[in-house]
Amino acid sequence: MIKIAPSILSADFANLERDIRRISTADYVHVDVMDGMFVPNITIGAPVVQSIRKVTDMFLDVHLMIVEPVRYVEQFCDAGADLVTVHVESDSAENIHAAIDKIHAKGKKAGIVLKPKTPAEAALPFLEKVELILVMTVEPGFGGQKFMADMMPKVAAIRKWIDEKNPACELEVDGGVAPDTCRTCIEAGANVLVAGSSVYKAPDITARIAELRG
Ligand code: DX5
Ligand code: ZN
Numbered sequence: 169m170i171k172i173a174p175s176i177l178s179a180d181f182a183n184l185e186r187d188i189r190r191i192s193t194a195d196y197v198h199v200d201v202m203d204g205m206f207v208p209n210i211t212i213g214a215p216v217v218q219s220i221r222k223v224t225d226m227f228l229d230v231h232l233m234i235v236e237p238v239r240y241v242e243q244f245c246d247a248g249a250d251l252v253t254v255h256v257e258s259d260s261a262e263n264i265h266a267a268i269d270k271i272h273a274k275g276k277k278a279g280i281v282l283k284p285k286t287p288a289e290a291a292l293p294f295l296e297k298v299e300l301i302l303v304m305t306v307e308p309g310f311g312g313q314k315f316m317a318d319m320m321p322k323v324a325a326i327r328k329w330i331d332e333k334n335p336a337c338e339l340e341v342d343g344g345v346a347p348d349t350c351r352t353c354i355e356a357g358a359n360v361l362v363a364g365s366s367v368y369k370a371p372d373i374t375a376r377i378a379e380l381r382g
Contacts, residue, residue: 170354170381171195173229173340175364176220177211177311184216185223190373196229196251198342198362200311201244203234206258207309214240214247221248229300231281231342231362233308234258238267245274253279253302256290268297279340283308284316288325296334300360301326305353306343311364315344320356327357347379354382 173196179187188197199217204210217230230249234240237254244252252271256264264280271278279300282290284307291301303323306313323341330337341353342362350361363380370376 169359171338171360172367172377172380173198173360173362174367174377175200175311175342175362178364178368181212184220187368188220188224188226191367191377192226193374194226194367194377196227196360197224198364199228199230199249200364201230201232201234202309206235206255207233209309214243217244217247217249227251229253229340229360229362231302232258236263238263238270241267241270242274245271245276249276251277251279251300253281253300255281255283255308256294257283257286261293264294265297268294272297279338281308281342282322284319288322288329291326292329295326295329295337298334298337300338300340301330302340302342302362303358304343305341305345305349308343313344315346315349317349317352320352323353323356323358330357345380347376350380351382 172194174191175198177200202209202211227250268278277299281302340360341358345363346366
């Protein structure tokens with residue numbers, strides 16, 4: 169089954185509870201955390217995750233775009249994240265392993281994220297110990313960018329490795345996912361689709377979520 173993870177980056181932050189209710193037919197709530205260092209934009213932190221946790225039982229997929237995420241992963245777990253993903257480019261391999269271990273020690277799911285220029289092989293050292301791998305289909309930092317179709321071979325390569333080595337692992341794509349790009353992601357092997365602007369700008373959000381399932 170294909171899962172849809174609307175990104176609240178495209179929601180109205182002054183009406184976050186309302187905008188989370190609007191996506192109740194989706195599977196995950198995707199929360200983009202940016203620090204203005206790892207990416208050139210600043211969004212929200214753990215206190216906001218904590219507030220979201222109080223108003224929804226939905227699965228919270230927290231995408232950390234911050235430097236040295238090992239410093240903060242426990243805070244996000246305590247705030248109520250169900251899954252925390254960290255970029256492989258954001259620290260040494262040793263510290264990425266440590267971040268994953270800390271997330272697991274909190275009883276939460278852990279994932280890794282690859283920026284567009286990062287090769288598929290960068291996922292291999294972590295592939296057997298994570299519950300999700302996220303392949304960025306835009307440069308992280310902003311919503312509303314154009315989908316990078318040239319990431320599909322990377323998705324397909326990682327799908328093959330997941331099926332061989334860790335079949336329970338989920339494969340997520342993030343950036344520019346819309347009705348005209350969702351099928352190519354599914355065909356390449358993604359099973360979780362993040363979508364920000366294409367969900368929140370839709371005239372009928374529930375219908376759009378259904379449409380994105382392919
Ligand atoms: C980008 C974020 C995405 C973003 C996707 O750095 O990780 O989650 O919100 O937005 P759209 O779907 O509009 O490309
Ligand atoms: Zn994201």
